[in-house]
Amino acid sequence: MAVQIVRHASGVVPAGDELQLMARAVERFGRVTLLVPSTSERDVCRRAAADAHLGVGLDIVTPTAWIEGLWELLGDGRRLCTNLQRQLLIADTLYARDERELAPLRANPGTVRMLARMAKDLLPFAEGAKGPADAATRVVFSLLDAYGARLRDRGLIEPAQAAVLLADAVADLAPACARCAIVRDVTTLPAHLVRLLAQVGRAGSVQVLLRASQQVWEEEVARAFSQVGCAVERALELGGAEGADGAATRALSFLEVAGPHARARAYADELASLLSSAPAGDSGRAKTAVVACARPAELFDELAGYLAARGIASSVTRFSRFSQTVVGQQFAALTDVVSRMKAAQEGQVADGAWWPAPELTDWLYAPVSGADAALARGFDKKIRSNRALGVEGVLRELQSVQSRAGSARRKLADDHPMRRVPAVCSEVVQFIWQDRPVSAFKSMLSAIEALPASAFGTRDGRCRQATERAMAERAVDVLMNEARALDVSQAVATKILDGLCTASRERAASASFEGEVGTVVFMTLADAAVLESASVDAVLLTDVDVASYPLSHEEGPVVTLGSALGADAVVLEPAARLRDQAERAICASRGSVALTRVSHDRQAKDRYPAALWTELLALRGGDEAPVEKTGEGDVAGDFDPAGTGTARVERVLCLPPQRLGVSAVPYLVLMRRTEDGALVPRQFSASQIESYVGCPLCWFVSSRVRPSMIDAGFTNMEKGNFVHDVMDRFHEEVRERGMRRVTPENLRASLALLDEVFAAVRAEHARGKTASSAALVALSPTEQAQIDDILPQLRRVVRYEADALAPFAPEYLEYSFNGLGVDYAGWPLGGRIDRVDVDAEGRAVVIDYKHRSDANPFKLKDPTAPLKKTGEVPADDPRWLPEHTQTLIYGQALRRALGLDVRGALYFSTKGKVAMRGAVSSELAEEEPGDGRVPGLRDGFPAVQAGGTMDFDALLDRVEEGIAERLGELRAGRIAAAADPLTSCYHNHPLGFERRDA
Structure with a gap:
């Protein structure tokens, strides 16, 4: 005997000559097996066989089920995997x-x-x-x-092993149950199935049915059976059944949407048009349309609202993988972060490998945790703002969240929907920590069952809740029963949970329509291909482009290994499979059929049509065939499911960039109410004033927009805070030990004291305790090394202080102006200055630490002295102000608040080349190295030798006058960028409306 390849012209349902062929086979062999690719096509063929009175002699099964049945009869007792x-x-x-x-x-x-x-x-x-x-x-x-x-x-x-063994059994025994097989629409023939079919063909009869769109596969099928020593005949050709006309005779239309924004609206309009134009059916029967697409659930989510607004119901069968459910996503994320936290606790990795643990915050936001959004936000803020919390601290905070959530639930009314919802956020993490995944899933399941459906969404919450419940139950069953039966550990079994899948049926409709226009069912093209001919009123094939329907052949290690072993699968050409499925899907419509695609993506790049679009368009006349085109001009219609009739469309005129409206200007200067009820501006610190004077736009972005970092960092700001704390503590200890200040005589003792202070402050920062705004906490060896590098830098600072400002000693450390009631330039002044050194005569020098390696940008020359290159006098410009004014502002304020004779305003660079730079009166400028003044600062105020006339007091007054003018502009609402912005400004300017039209 031989394998016969039979050409036929039937549709999805066997009919006519095809049924007669099956009937003759049943008559001859008594029992015939019809192999079909899926259970859906199996059910269709079973109904057709029953209508043809073929009886029980025709067994219609999938290849896997066929092998399983034969193995039960002829196998050795082992079960199929x-x-x-x-x-x-x-x-x-x-x-x-x-x-x-x-x-x-x-x-x-x-x-x-x-x-x-x-x-x-x-x-x-x-x-x-x-x-x-x-x-x-x-x-x-x-x-x-x-x-x-x-x-x-x-x-x-394995079924493949069973098939190979069954081939030998069939060759030896030739049982009646394996003497005739008919293969219909099975477009993938693995090597083991070819071998089994070849033996059946030798013992009896095997017929491979190929419809017109599958006949390109004929040579490959014949070659596969010939290679295993089975003769192949290609003699039979069956006629078609009535009504099995092809796609070429159907009424097709083509819709091309210009871009993705108009996609949903255009598809919904097209479906409404197809349903309205469909021929009227039996009385009382609603019209039905099928949408065939690559991703039905995604398209259903996008179109359901648009269809409901048009009185059209829609439904889809959603297949959810483990990784697509909340249960699966959260379990995978928690397993990952817990493994990293355990490794950090055991010293295998640094804390930076898990902190700030955003997975835990996402877990608290998830409904299955039993927590709520407010607790999740509080938890996230606490974790992200404290690098020193540690693994134990995070777990304690998580337990606190669970306790607070449970306590709040117990206080709710008995009829409140959240009253009996358990908070399991901490216990699930603990179960995962203890390698108890079953307990973790059971805890999630308890929360899912108690939650109201609205917790999973207002539109489809009930369906999503059922999906989550089914997935949690399935995971428990796999870990407890399936894995245990195979003696596989739960830890290993959790690795394959991603393969789990659940199915759910969803339906969307509009309650505002008394009678529905029709129903739309979303499905894949493969599912649409098994619909019976003329079984629906309309068919819409969507997104017909190469991204959704590629023609590439499968490649990879599995195919490569199959070729190396000589066990290649025989697979229908992708183009032929696509053509075959599309033709059958088109034939399912008794009315119109439309093909739609989006011609451009969001970046206006071309999306190329699928081969299906091109071929069918060619059948309709090629370039002359009409293609309806829909643009994206109807913005309101594209984004409003109900259409433009209910959407309000307004044209908004934007202000020019970097300009505020009248209503926004008062918010620039924040006000406070005094004891007598008057409104006065809130305090401005010197750093805020300096920021505004330097660039109003940067001040606006940093002080009013405030794009702050989410996580506590390990940046120059934290390092500067650490240096401030060390130097503040150091000088306090110096005074407590009676040394007054660092001198060449006590330098060795001072350096030893610095080491002690550095270690103490470092330990405090590591615990997250600091007087500064943010602690310096190292989470990796690299960050630890960076902290180690700060100590030798500060030792150089102490050595520098021994020879600088000999008559002065630190008197005011971290001095705050907030409660002094001092005004500067007519505005309340707040903030604090790092250090004020005072001598015995009441003279003072203001010092601000800057943890940076270059002090030269803080130099300030007498503005009345002509510039050497141009001869210009900077002070002649009425708007002249120095770039750095913070110490000058506090110097002027100290004159008023404490009556000090301020003689200097300096910036102290504590990194790299240690130096003090800024402005001092002429008596503090260095004349000779080691003279006890400011080392390296040669020019004071006034700079007489350079032709300057402005003394230090005049400098303080001039700066205050200039700042008063700028603050008046601030009150008027000026936030434009500086004409000559600094390099640092470019980090803020893109946030300051440079691209306001984006």
Whole structure:
């Protein structure tokens, strides 16, 4: 006997000559097997066979079910391995190996999936085979051998192995149940199925039915059977059934949408048009349209609202993978972050590997945690703002969240929907920490069952809740029952949970319509292809582009290994499969059929049409065929599901960049109410004033827009805070020990004291305790090394102080102006200055620490002295102000608040080359090295030798006058960028409306 290839012209449902062929086969062999690719097509064919009175002699099954049935009759007692069992045993095989044994492979879920695919189709050909010399192939063969041994130990066998053994049994026994098989629409023939069918063909009869769109596969099918020694005949050709006309005779229309924004509205309008133009059916029957697309659930979510607004109901079967559910996403994220936290606690990795743990915040936001958004926000703020919290601190805070949530729930009314919802946010993390995944899933399940459906969404909350519940229950079943039955540990079983999938049916409709226009069912093109001819009123094939329907052949390690073993699967050409499925889907419509696609993406780049679009368009006349085009000009219609009739459209005129409206100006200067009820401006610190004077736009962005960092950082700001704390504590200790200040005589003792203070302040910062705004907390060895580098820098600072400003000693440290009631330039002044040194005569020098390596930008020359290059006098400009004014502002304020004779306003660079720079009166400028004044500062006020006339007091007054003018502009609402902005300004300017039209 031989395998016969039969051409036929039937539709989805067997009819006419095809049914007669099956009837003759039943009459001849008594029992015939019809192989179909899916359970959906199986049900269609079973109804047709029943209508044709073929009786029980025709068994209609999928290839896997056929092999399973034969194995029950002819097998050796072993059970066929299921997909889940295969995943579990492959994972157990893989994760039992040492990483060095697996190289160059890695033990991860991707490798598990690859090996599972290889085992499913290639195990009988790979077991015992000797691979090439490359290491990866040798490891793959050894893993497959080990997997085969695990199957035997558990009394299991792969369907592919069973098929190979059944082929030998059929050859020896020729049982009546395996003498005739008809293959219909099965477009993938693995090597083991070809071998089994070939033996059935030798013993009896095998017929492969190919419709017109599948006939390009004929030569490949014939070659596959010939290679296993089976003769092939191609003699039969069946006629078509009535009504099985092809896509060429159907009424097709083509819709091209200009871009993605108009996609939903255009598709909904097209569906409404198809339903309204569909011929009237039986009385009382609602019209039905089918939408065939690559991702039905996604398109349903996008179109359901638009369709409901047009009185059209819609439905979809949603398949949710483990990783697409909240339960799966949160379990995977928590498992990952817990593993990193445990490794950090054991000293294997740095704390930076897990902090700030955003996964925990996401977990608290998830409804299945039983917490709420307010607690999640508080938790997130506390964790992100404190790098010193540590693993134990985070876990304690998580337990606190659970306790507070539970306490709040107990205070709710008995009829409140959240009254009995358990808070499980901490216990789930603890269960995962203790390697108890089943308990973790059960805790999530308890929260899911108690939550109201609205917690999962107002539109489809009930359906999503059912999906989450089903996924949690399935995960518990896999870990408790399936894994235990196979003697696979729960830790390994959790690695394959991503393969779990649940199905749910969703429907959307509008309550505002008395009678529905019709119903739209979303499905894949493969599902639409098994619909019976003329079974629906309209068909819409959406997103017909190469991204949704590619024609690429499968490549990868599975295909490569199959070729190396001579066990290639016989697969229908992708273009032919697409053509075949599309033609059958089109024939399912008794009315109109439309093809739609989006011609451009969001970046206005072309999206190329699929081969299906091009071929069908060519059948309609090529370039002359009408293609309806929809643009994106209707903005309101594109974004409003109900249409432009209910949307309010307004044209908004934007202000020019960097200009505020009249209503916004009062918010620039924040006010406070005094004891007598008057409104006065809030205090401005010197740094805020300096920021505004330097660039109003930068001040606006930093002080009013305030784009602050989310996480506590390890930046120059934190390092500066650390240096401030060390120097403040150091000078306090110097005074307490009676040394008054650092001198050359006590330098050695001062350096020893600095080491003690540095260690104490470092320990305080590591615990998150600091007088500054942000602690310097190291979370990695690299950051620890950066803190170590600060100590030698500060030792150079102390050595510098021994020779600088000899008559002066630190008198006021971290001095605050907030409660003094001092005005500057007519505005209340607040803030604090790092240090004020005073001598015995009441003279004072204001000092501000700057933890940066270059002090030269803080130099200030007498503005009345002509410039050497141009001869210009800077002070002649009425708007002249120095770039850095902070110490000058506080110097003027100290004259008023404390009556001090301020003689200097300096910036002290504590990094790199230590130096003091700024402005001092002429008596403090250095004349000779080591004279006890300010080392390296040669020019004072006035700079007589350079032709200057402004003394230090005049400088303070001039700066205050200039700042008063600028603050008046601030009150008027000026926030424009500086004409000559600093380099640092460019970080803020993009936030300051440079791209306001974006």
